[in-house]
Amino acid sequence: MDLEDFRREYLAPGLHRKDLDPSPFVQFESWLRHAIDAGLRDPTAMAVATVDERGWPSQRLVLLKHCDESGFVFYTNLGSRKAREIVANPRVALLFPWADMERQVRIEGCAERMGTAEALKYFLMRPRESQLAAWASAQSRPLSSRALLEDEFARLKQKFGQGRIPLPSFWGGFRVVPESFEFWQGRPNRLHDRFSYRRAEDGQWWIERLAP
Numbered sequence: 001m002d003l004e005d006f007r008r009e010y011l012a013p014g015l016h017r018k019d020l021d022p023s024p025f026v027q028f029e030s031w032l033r034h035a036i037d038a039g040l041r042d043p044t045a046m047a048v049a050t051v052d053e054r055g056w057p058s059q060r061l062v063l064l065k066h067c068d069e070s071g072f073v074f075y076t077n078l079g080s081r082k083a084r085e086i087v088a089n090p091r092v093a094l095l096f097p098w099a100d101m102e103r104q105v106r107i108e109g110c111a112e113r114m115g116t117a118e119a120l121k122y123f124l125m126r127p128r129e130s131q132l133a134a135w136a137s138a139q140s141r142p143l144s145s146r147a148l149l150e151d152e153f154a155r156l157k158q159k160f161g162q163g164r165i166p167l168p169s170f171w172g173g174f175r176v177v178p179e180s181f182e183f184w185q186g187r188p189n190r191l192h193d194r195f196s197y198r199r200a201e202d203g204q205w206w207i208e209r210l211a212p
Ligand SMILES: Cc1cc2nc3c(=O)[nH]c(=O)nc-3n(C[C@H](O)[C@H](O)[C@H](O)COP(=O)(O)O)c2cc1C
Pocket: 042, 045, 058, 059, 060, 061, 062, 063, 064, 074, 075, 076, 077, 080, 081, 082, 083, 139, 140
């Protein structure tokens, strides 16, 4: 497939140093709000990149479920590939791919396991089918057939009946505590705007423009 001529101009207004909030969290929330208001399909979907013990990277989309100054939260199966890799090496990178808005946000930091109480609070808010699916799936493990998964889902549905579905011990959340952010805004002629925020030792954020 030849894609050499597949391109477009980025025409959105620029990103200026004077318009950036001193806090990358506030800047992020403002862009996330724009992405939601613009009707992007999955504005909270973010790629999470991890590395394995050989240094091989891998990434996948997950849904951001909470963000504030303490970090970016997502939930997953604790036996999954991503979770196992994070336990061995907590350094991760996040990417919000808001290409429809000619924007992307990159975040690098360390992931930490969230407490069971927080995970339980979120688990109980999920639709019942999602709770059952969390129980039914040994995420990232080989599965010999789809029927096995569906049978397990049906078995658990029967088992739990109308009662409360407990939090599986193998399911929980991670909070990514950022060390750096980058906000990218597409501009005409590939002269894009990029600003990085890096956490200084005094806890302040150091902002600088990067060449596109
Ligand atoms: C839009 C989208 C949202 C997703 N959200 C999640 C999520 O919040 N948590 C999760 O564990 N997997 C989510 N997935 C599935 C993951 O991308 C991935 O397939 C799964 O977590 C297994 O990844 P792993 O084997 O690298 O651990 C999502 C996939 C897509 C496309």
